[in-house]
Amino acid sequence: MKKFMSLLGLLLIGTLLLSGCSSKDVYSRPEIISSPDQAKELLIAGNQRFMSGNILAKDLSSNRRSELSKGQHPFAVIVSCSDSRVPPEEIFDQALGDLFVVRVAGNVITPVELGSVEYAVEHLKVPLVLVLGHEKCGAITAAVEGGKALGSISAITEKIMPALKEIKNTEGDKETVIEKTAELNVLNSLQSISQSPVIKHALGESHKLYGGKYRLETGEIQWPDTSKIF
Numbered sequence: 436m437k438k439f440m441s442l443l444g445l446l447l448i449g450t451l452l453l454s455g456c457s458s459k460d461v462y463s464r465p466e467i468i469s470s471p472d473q474a475k476e477l478l479i480a481g482n483q484r485f486m487s488g489n490i491l492a493k494d495l496s497s498n499r500r501s502e503l504s505k506g507q508h509p510f511a512v513i514v515s516c517s518d519s520r521v522p523p524e525e526i527f528d529q530a531l532g533d534l535f536v537v538r539v540a541g542n543v544i545t546p547v548e549l550g551s552v553e554y555a556v557e558h559l560k561v562p563l564v565l566v567l568g569h570e571k572c573g574a575i576t577a578a579v580e581g582g583k584a585l586g587s588i589s590a591i592t593e594k595i596m597p598a599l600k601e602i603k604n605t606e607g608d609k610e611t612v613i614e615k616t617a618e619l620n621v622l623n624s625l626q627s628i629s630q631s632p633v634i635k636h637a638l639g640e641s642h643k644l645y646g647g648k649y650r651l652e653t654g655e656i657q658w659p660d661t662s663k664i665f
């Protein structure tokens with residue numbers, strides 16, 4: 436009996452410690468974030484947690500879902516590739532209601548993607564837009580390898596061609612061409628977004644555009660300086 440009681444005591448202490456840890460480590464942020472700089476800091480911090488493996492617990496409770504059913508206040512629009520290795524909520528360690536995500540192979544911008552970005556900026560007042568490319572992108576590789584694209588895949592590769600045409604003339608092996616095309620393709624997508632009258636009107640201190648590239652093995656997102664372009 437004595438043994439049983441001390442075991443029960445240990446179990447209780449263990450449970451208390453565990454519950455204490457999990458409540459301390461649940462991710463939270465201010466509900467309204469209107470500064471693009473603050474939004475960028477949150478993304479960088481989340482990516483650092485992801486890289487180091489110290490991801491936080493997320494509130495997926497019915498209470499949180501109920502709160503969010505009244506409205507959403509995401510703080511960043513992420514235009515990223517559909518690639519299964521690059522899920523924005525995971526790589527930025529974010530939760531329900533945090534990111535407005537537009538995913539399309541090759542992170543290209545057509546009127547449909549642009550409309551989604553415009554909606555988020557204009558109606559949801561999201562302060563930051565990030566176009567995120569990544570290493571070893573299948574869509575970019577398909578464009579580089581050429582050949583006849585099946586079905587509607589050519590609708591994607593055609594959007595990548597302007598970047599590829601520019602990069603093809605530079606020195607480098609196939610892998611280098613793929614990576615450089617991916618980087619220029621991000622800038623081209625940003626250019627398309629920045630030319631939208633809705634976005635043009637919003638850009639400034641309250642809204643900013645960024646480009647990024649995700650490294651598959653390290654999990655790191657690199658943020659090239661695009662402040663002079665957009």
Ligand SMILES: [Zn+2]
Nearest residue numbers: 516518572573
């Ligand atoms: Zn991709």
